[in-house]
Every structure is written in C-alpha cells, then in structure tokens.
Amino acid sequence: MTLVHRIVVLAVDGVYPFELGIPSRVFGAADGRYEVLTCTVDGRPVRTNSDFSITVEHGPEVLRTADTVVVPPFVTTAVTREVPRAVVEALASAAPGTRLVSICTGAFVLAAAGLLDGRPATTHWVVADLFREWFPKVQLDPDVLFIDDGDVLTSAGAASGLDICLHIIRKDHGSEVANQVARMCIVPPWRDGGQAQYIQRPVPETTASGTATARQWALENLHEPMTLADLAKHSHMSLRTFARRFTDEAGMSPGRWLIQQRVDRARHLLETTDLPVDEIAGQVGFAGGTSLREHLHAAIGVSPLAYRRTFRGAPSANPPGTTTHTALRTQ
Template sequence: MGFHDPRAGRPHRVVTLALDGVYPFELGIPNRVFPLVPGAYEVLTCAATDERTVATDADFTITVGHGPEALESADTVVIPPYDLRRISPELPDEVRAALARIRPGARLVSICTGAFTLAAAGLLDGRPATTHWALADAFRRMFPAVDLDPDVLFIDDGTVLTSAGAASGVDACLHVVRSDHGSAVANRVARHCVVPPWRDGGQAQYIEQPMPEEGTAGTAATRAWALEHLDRPLALRELADHARMSQRTFARRFQEETGTSPGRWLIQQRVHRARHLLESTDLPVDRIAAEVGFATGTSLRQHLQAAIGVSPRAYRRTFRSLGAGV
C-alpha cells in the first residue's frame, strides 16, 4: 500500500517490457489504465534489445518506442504474457540482461505468463505468486521454490505483484492505482474503462465447470443483497435462506461461483467498504466498524491489519494525503 512517493520533477514511470510472442491485448493494459490518472504516471514500452521490433502472438509485429535502457529509470516494470511455446525455466540472454537493468526497489508486475519470466530470473523464489490456473502444474514443475497460489486473481507481495490471465492484468493495474492513490481514484479509472473496480473471488470461478442442471439458481442475487446489508451479521443460514437453498448447497455453489467461501467473501467486502469509508468520510473507527458489520473497532483493526498490514488510522492518514494531491 502507498508504494510510490512521487519524485519531484516527474511522474511515476511505468515501463512495459514487450517480449517476443507478447499478447497484444495485455501489452496495451498499462497504457490504457495508468494515463487515466492525470499527471501521476508516465507509461513507456520497451523491448529487450536495441532493435525494438517485437513479434506478437498475432499475425503482426510491432515496433516499440524504447530499448532496454528504459528499464533503468522505471519505478514500476510490467511484464505482459507471451506465447506459451516460449515458456522455459531458462531466460534468453537478452532478456536476462534487460532485467538486470532494473534498479533495486522498483515494483515488478507480471500478467499471466509474465510470472514465468520473473521466476526464471529468480525474483519469485520464496515469494507467494500466481499465474493462469491452466499453467499451475507446469509452473510448479519448473519453479518449485515459488509459493504458487493459482486460486487468486493477483497477489501483492510488496514490490512484486503477480496476476492471472488476461483481464486480471486490468485488476492488477487498478490495484496499483488503488495502492498509490486510493480507492476513489481507482474507481474513477475503472469507470472510464467500463470494468468493475474490484472483482470478487478468485480464478476458481473461471475454471471450466460442467453446466448446472436446468432450473438451478446461482448465488449472484444473494451476493448483491448481502452487499446492501453488510451492517448485519449475515450468518450462513440467512444467506442460504435468501437463496432458497440448503446451507450445504449454498456453500458449495458459492465456492464454485466465486472461488472463496461465504465467510471469507463477507470479510473481503467488509474490509473493502471500510477502506472506502476511511478514505471518504471522517467517521470514527468504531462507527465505520458498525457500518460494515464488524462487531467492534478492534475487530475492524484486526481484519484491516490482516488484509493490508496497516491500522485504520495509518490507512486514513496515507490516503487522505494522497487524495489531496491527485
């Protein structure tokens, strides 16, 4: 949280490293998301070699504006995914040399197979990380020293952020904006991109599943109802009754659709709502705890500390000061 303290004289520099076989959609995500925060970010795209010509996984090649020297001044480096046939536990010499240009302390962000590049460089050893769920087995075989979690959309481990496939690159970049400038700014960016500012659950909801039997209902309506009643205890029985299911069926269906349990999902939503209130209101912590369904201010403090590692007071102080400058 609050990774970037803007340097005097220039905005935060995001450099996207386009490797051969790059997926054009994900390559464009940083240039779509970060410029929507006026004056806060500068986005550059570079190649791993001075030639600056990069093959994509589509039927065209691209010429990017910068060579690998751009990485030397990067505050954040984004590595988009590339053709699966290029995945290897070893890095090409030119890619390794390019990564060596990144200054210590720069934030690293990978999308999908971009995590293979970070892992091959040894930058994920001993860290939690994620990648596309379909590549989890191959990733574990190649990089057993990485603590892989294929069930989440992204993982923020301080200076290293890894994300799953395709659209999770948008989630990751929005998370960077949220971490740097707060939820209100990230929400505005999400509205411009016509995407949700925060997607519920993890990758499990996108893994191929058998089609439900005709006439079976999902949990989406109950989740929407729960978001309108977060100030209430909302026990599993009440959620299941709202969905007109048994508790066992509801819990199973909920896990299948969101990738997480009802209890964990409620905590995530309550923390998310509390963060918004801390940023946008002067309400006391105890009042915010009541508004979002935590029994006490102490409970809110514990859950916020567990989720993002800071106290409510520190969070409010950080994002109030950031918001004033954006």
C-alpha cells in the first residue's frame, strides 16, 4: 500500500491567495498520492494581500507531521529582514529531513530562519537585489524559475509555483504522473527558459517579425543538424536581427535555447523509453552519447543513467547523504 505524502502549507500574514492555493490544486490532482493541509502559526485567520482574510483548520502542530512544508509568498510590503519569531519557531517544529519548499517571497522566510545559508536559491526577480543585500550567505540565482537543492526547493514568482509543484511530482512519481497532473490543471508540464524572459525590458519594435515559426520548426526537427542561419531563414530575418529578436522573445540566445530543447527532449525519452543513450542522442540532435552526457550533466548535474534510474525506478526518498541540485534555468 502506497503511503500518502503529507504536504503542509504555512500561510503567513499578507499571503497571496493565488499562490496559497497552488499546492492544493496541483498536488490534489495527483490521484490521492498527496494530502495537502493548510495552517497558520497560531491557527487563527490571516490577512491576504486582497480584501479578505482566510480561515484555516490547523495550527502549527501539523507541521510536525509534514513530509513537505510549503511557504507561499506574501505581499512585498510585508517583507522584512527579521521574520516574526512565531514563524521561525513554527518552521523549526518540522521534523528533521522534512522537505522545504518556498514560492516567490516565501524564500525570505526560509532565508531569515537560516535555512538557506550556503545553499543555492531563487526568488522573484523584482526583490532579488534586496534579498541578496539581506542574505549574502545565500547563493541567489534570480535567473531561474526554480532550484531543487535536494531537501530545500525554492521558486520564483506566481506561476513558477506551478512549475515547482509539477517538478516535485515528477521527482516523486515520474514524468507520466506529472504530465497527467499538468493536463488536469491545463498548464504546460514544464516551461522553457528562466525568469530572464519575464524581466521588464523595452518592447521590441512592432514592425519586426517574430521568431515563433523558427522555434516551432526547430522543435519538429531537433534530430537534424541546424545552424543559426537555418533558424534565421525560417523567420525571414538577417542573422543579427534574428539573434536580437530571439533573445527578446525567449529570454536566451538561440544556441542556448536549442541545447535546452534537446536536453528536455532527451530527458523525456530517458523517462519514457528504454532506448540506448546513443540512440536518444541521435534523436534529439546531439553528436553522440558523450555529447548528451555532457549537456545533461551541465543542465541538471547527473548522468543519463542516473537520471533514468531516478525517474524509471520505484518512487523512493533520496538515500541518506545524497543531495541533488537542480535548477530550471536558461541553458
């Protein structure tokens, strides 16, 4: 009999209702594999950043029973260097080894509690400079959608809460389950690029053509060799114009985007097929198995064999003493 994984969401004052509901909505679509409870530090209602408060059924005592604790974000005007002592004590009540997850400004809570010192983490790009100033011991990377550092995971703002919850399901139960949950929630199983594509920047000239056609062509022909000139040709642009427009639209260079798509396709094939590594490399456009191994390791820090073992094997906790550091970033 499969044990149900308990997720406890800690709502703090000023919480964003949308992100507060993400864990329940996403994990709740995983066919009973997860139980999601919501609590506050004292069991009392908390204000949201909207014109209403929320009432919860649980106090901090349920944190002691959690397998995973999620800290959703709260309004940036409530962000302070010193998190209320009651919040820190509530987090400290979680059992050792409990997986900790933050969404957006929830990373401020984990950082203020000293739980991110010396570790990679991310938060919303808008507050990245403030976060770095207040918590210099944290290895902040504001360019990614989320970072998986084993038992501590952090994500960027708003919709990246969906990304990190789907990643956790994929990590716990594999790609097939995560993809089915994504379909139920009508969201993509994963998103390309990092926060760079959402950072405010000048709007490209409206007279310029987009690069979506070239990206779609590339995705349909990943197994074929392709150059920047090939991509530019499908957008009817010069090389210089195409490179600039592509970066504006995708948040990364064409070369980095293409590598990321090939790595993502390889990950999918490793999860869902028994094809040899060399054959997978050929299907996604890498020169050979060695090239695939190098790019996969650069992207997520593991070999194809280790990745396949993780996502094709029976779901289980990481063995003692192991840590996986994964970041969904621009590659």
